[in-house]
Amino acid sequence: MSAIVVSDVFGKTSALISLCEELKVSIIVDPYNGVDMGFKSEAEAYAYFIENVGFNAYLAILQKTIESNYPNSILIGFSVGASAIWALSDKVSSNVVKHAICYYGSQIRNLTEVKPKFAIELVFPKSEPHFDVLELQSKLSKKQNVTAIKVAHLHGFMNYYSNNYNQVAYNEQLKLLCLHVS
Template identity: 55%
Template sequence: MNIILVSDVFGKTPALEKLGEELNTTVIVDPYDSKNMDFKNEAEAYSYFMDKVGLDKYLSKLLEISTSISLDTTLIGFSVGASVIWKLSANPLVKNISCGICYYGSQIRNFKEVNPLFEVELIFPKMETHFDVLQLQSDLCKKENVKTSKVDYLHGFMNSDSTNYNKVAYLEQLNYLLLKLQGQNTNQL
């Protein structure tokens, strides 16, 4: 099984590469062609991403990669990476994605009309400043192929470059992912 990480606005960072190693990731997709951007903070990273890349361009990049794979693949995304996985999930051209695991994809709120064609697990933070997490969960959990949950941490808790990074949460979710991925591999034997 392939595992592809889809980065947040920080792009490919040493911390994300470390997570990739822990999960035995095949590829890391990021908006900046693997260039280390070395952003000073989230505001700078978000501003650069929106000005220079944007969700549609990032989605096109992930679509190109997703349609070229031939093995069963799980996508794991963070923030804007989670949002592009969500948008990708409705594309009938994507054939070999078995599952998307999406952490704190806040832009998903703008694409509630998406109906995923593969299993998507949405893991939301305990709160977001721009929308009601519980309401979004309620709207999305009724959809086929969608599972939602809310954790007791803030947006960015998996990224050590984020002000909301939480080591305990990171380790909890790392263990969760390892068990989930191991279960998927076992189911395919």
């Protein structure tokens, strides 16, 4: 079984590589083919992602990687990576993906019709500017194979490069993630 980290719009960064090393995960799916883009801000990373990649292309990258190389995977996704995992969850079976943990996938709000075919844990931040987190959490928690929780931190709390990075929360989640991938 392989554990795979699916990046946010920042892509493969030194901080994400460090997280993977701590988790003993060697596979990273990112939107930029493994190139560290060196973005200076979330706004810059998001704008570049939207202009040059887009959600559907990123979803296609993830699906191709998973289906062709890594059956029986555990996926860990952040932001747009989490949303891509969510979108993938009704396209591939539990033979392909065994389990997924998705952090602050805000685009999930636009994909509520998805019916996951594998176990998926959604970790939402305490608030989001574009939607009611509690309402979405409640709606998605009723779906089969879904566990949805809300934490007391903001979107990006696991990303060192985010304005909302939280070292204490990162450490707490790292311990939980280690249990999933060991």
